Amino acid sequence: MIVKDFNLQHTIECGQFFRYKKENDFYYIQTKDKIIKIKQKNNQLISNESDEFLINFFNLNQNYQEILTILNKHNDIRELTKQFYGLRIINQDPWECMISYISSSARSIPLIKQSIDLMSKQFGEEIIFDKSTFYTFPKINSLNDLDKLKQCKLGFRVDYIIRVNSLVNNEYFKNLKELDYEKAKQELMKLPGIGPKVADCICLFSLKKFEAFPIDTWIKKYLKQTNLDYKQFYPYQGYAQEFIYYLMIASKFLYATV
DNA sequence: ATCCAGGAATTTT
DNA sequence: AAAATTCATGGA
Incomplete structure (x- = not known):
């Protein structure tokens, strides 16, 4: 697929997304029960996934120039949009995003990744892809085994996750998507382990609320x-x-x- | 050994 | 209402 205004490396490595690994020239991205093998060569994306999926996942239908016009009004930010040109917000799955960012509080990226991988191993299903073993992300309401969760090195976040697991379902997220930014954020903050920062991350990275500004x-x-x-x-x-x-x-x- | 990490909830001023 | 403390672990 031919793309413009898109840089795969910046988009994946800017810190918004946890489940990926790089091997040879390819990124292996994991989301829900999918594995996306992908690399970029100039303006070309080479992947096992459909164009339709990639356009939605990387928000490629969003007018990048319109975004830059607004960001470039400020000199310092204009330097950044030049330096990291092609960075896009990834459109994550809300449930996966929610659990990931609850796990993220007061921790560094490698530890967050470790916990997410452990949860996937404990609660997900095994997939063999390109001779490597992967695990799907745990399904909604499946994170209900305290002993297994305690093996995921989540610390005090275990309590948040096991409670949230029983408080949301598909309908919850369906309704959440209908709300505007402020309402969605307030709704999210009713859940244990979700404060202003994590709520903003979920809004921005999985609900297309691009006015959310997570402050860590x-x-x-x-x-x-x-x-x-x-x-x-x-x-x-x-x-x-x-x-x-x-x-x-x-x-x-x-x-x-x- | 000691401190703190990409926060949130609870308790104390 | 704002500031300090606690939460469980791994890593520096």
Whole structure:
């Protein structure tokens, strides 16, 4: 498939998405019970998945230039959209997104990935793909075994997950998608383990609420240093957040390796 | 050994 | 209403 205004690496590695691994030139992306093998060569995407699926998953039908027009109004952010050109918000599955980000609170990315993989191994189904073993993401309401959850190295988040597991279902998410951003966020925050930050992540990464602006410690640091008013990027504040976030974790990596 | 991590809930000022 | 403490683990 031919794509424009899209960069696979930036989109996958900017920190919004946990379930992937890179092998040779290919990314193996996992979502729900799917495995997507994919690589990009210039403006071409090579994958085992259908164009239709990829367009939806990477939000490729969104007008990128329209988003950039708004983000580029600010000089610093214009530098970032140039540096990370083609970064898109991934359209995740809401249930998977919810569990992933509840697991994420006060932890680093490698540990989050580890817990998600362990949950998939404990509660998902095995798939052999390209001679490697993968596990599907646990289905809604299947995370109900306390002993198994305790083996997933989730710490105190086990309690949140086992409670949320019994509080949501397909209908919950169907209704959630109908709500506007503010309402959806409020609804999400009624659930245990979901505060403002995690609710914003779920809104942005799985409900197409692009005005959501999740504020974690890194973003907070950036906002404090730069005095940036993120509301000027309405209704694409979420895109601004992701560019900034990518900058922060990328520079963190730089400092860590020097 | 000690501290803290991409937060949230609870308790204390 | 804001600030401090707690939560369970792995890693620096």
